[in-house]
Amino acid sequence: MSGTRDRMVLAAAGLFRDQGYDGTGFRDVVQAAGTSQGVIYHHFPGGKTELGVAVAVAVGEWVAAGVESACAAMSPREAVSGLLDVIESNLIRGDMRPGCPFVAIAFAADDDEGRLRHASDAFFTRVRAVLSDCLMRAGVDPADADACAALAVSASEGAIVLSRARQDIEPFEATRRALLDHVDRLTGGK
Numbered sequence: 001m002s003g004t005r006d007r008m009v010l011a012a013a014g015l016f017r018d019q020g021y022d023g024t025g026f027r028d029v030v031q032a033a034g035t036s037q038g039v040i041y042h043h044f045p046g047g048k049t050e051l052g053v054a055v056a057v058a059v060g061e062w063v064a065a066g067v068e069s070a071c072a073a074m075s076p077r078e079a080v081s082g083l084l085d086v087i088e089s090n091l092i093r094g095d096m097r098p099g100c101p102f103v104a105i106a107f108a109a110d111d112d113e114g115r116l117r118h119a120s121d122a123f124f125t126r127v128r129a130v131l132s133d134c135l136m137r138a139g140v141d142p143a144d145a146d147a148c149a150a151l152a153v154s155a156s157e158g159a160i161v162l163s164r165a166r167q168d169i170e171p172f173e174a175t176r177r178a179l180l181d182h183v184d185r186l187t188g189g190k
Contacts, residue, residue: 004033004035006058007033007035008029008033008039008040008043008044009051009054009055009058010059011029011032011033012024012029012033012052012101013055013059013101015028015029015032016052016055016104017100017104020099020104020107021048021101021107021108021116022104022107022108025048026040026041049110049113052115052116052119053115053116053119055101055105056101056102056105056116056120057119057122059102060102063086063123063127064123064126064127064130066086067079067130067131068130070082070083071130071131071134075138075187076138076183076186076187077187077189079134080131080152080183083152084176084179084180087156088176092160092163092169092172100157100160102120102123102157103120103157103160103161105119106120124153127153128146128149128150130149131148131152131153132145132146132148132149135148135183135186138187140186148182151182155175155179156175156179158175159171159174
């Protein structure tokens with residue numbers, strides 16, 4: 001991503017992760033992106049909802065493409081472990097508070113038309129399908145693969161929330177161990 005619009009999308013993604021969608025205003029995004037107030041209205045004439053959808057689509061595409069690439073080249077265990085590594089390094093550790101921009105967007109209070117929930121759901125659904133396909137290629141029954149993929153997505157997101165509430169990475173580490181053990185049981189360690 002490059003350019004003013006892309007800088008605003010990335011800045012918004014970080015702010016949504018750190019302080020939530022509802023806790024982030026256009027002024028925050030403008031300041032974090034190093035742009036002016038008028039520029040954000042030019043790029044997002046539909047307001048904050050349009051920006052939220054843009055974050056879910058752009059960042060979702062980047063993350064989902066990475067998951068797809070990992071799943072195409074790795075065993076299910078390696079792919080899930082890699083996804084958890086990305087979550088840990090980008091959403092759990094570091095200077096920012098644990099959080100997920102997709103969850104923040106999904107929980108937006110001002111989403112009467114459901115555009116933000118739909119954009120977040122599209123991301124979660126895509127990642128879930130990719131993980132399910134990865135498991136099925138390893139010989140896992142389709143129903144079990146889908147259930148495991150749903151578990152991986154929901155458990156990792158839940159672990160982010162628990163880690164934030166506790167201000168400790170232990171819930172995420174426990175979830176990582178449990179998910180990888182589950183994948184091992186389903187795949188016979190493949």
